[in-house]
Amino acid sequence: MSYDVEKTDAEWRAELSPLEYSVLREAATEPPFSGALTDTKTEGVYSCxxxxxxxxxxxxxxDSGSGWPSFFDPKESDAVELAExxxxxxxxxxVxxxxxxxxxxxxxxxxxxxxPSDQRYCINSASLSLRPE
Known part of the structure; x- marks a missing residue:
């Protein structure tokens, strides 16, 4: 699949921490209740x-109590792609x-x-950055 942002494996490794690389590029999951964004109440935008x-x-x-940041919908419907x-x-x-x-x-x-959506987007803190409003 082609994406707007494409980088080599070496470029991703150079830009991301080992945990970020593992989650974002290898589809790992951080341990529950370990991420910095799990319980934050700060208002803002969460970015890749x-x-x-x-x-x-x-x-x-x-707050889903799951141990990971939870959202009921993406900011824009085309911000994410879903895959089996x-x-x-x-x-x-x-996601x-x-x-x-x-x-x-x-x-x-x-x-x-x-x-409103009866959905829970269970997202790794390591995959997101928060920009406070």
Whole structure:
């Protein structure tokens, strides 16, 4: 797949920390309750740490108790791409940055959270940067 931002593996490694690279480029998951953005209440815009694309805002963030930042919708519908993920032996929906293809996390539906979309975008803190408003 072709993205607006494409870099070599060496360029990504040079720009990202080992954890960021593992999550964003190798689709790893950070341990629950370990990310800096999990419990933040700061208002602002959450961007892809790899390319800077705006992905979520604090208006869509909610406390799911899952141990990862949770959002009920992306900032713009075309900010993310969704892909089938069977890497853990079950069918999940992976969330990727639509601008650079970096792994952000997964989206789950029908969990009963009182949100407008009934979805939980479960996103790794290591994949996001927060720009306060």
């Amino acid at each position: 740490r790899a390319c800077g694309a705006e992905i979520f805002t604090s208006a869509e963030k909610f 993920d069977r890497s853990h032996g079950v069918l999940q929906t992976e 990727r940055c639509a601008r650079c293809g970096s792994h952000l996390g997964h989206v789950f539906s029908g969990e009963g959270f009182p949100t």
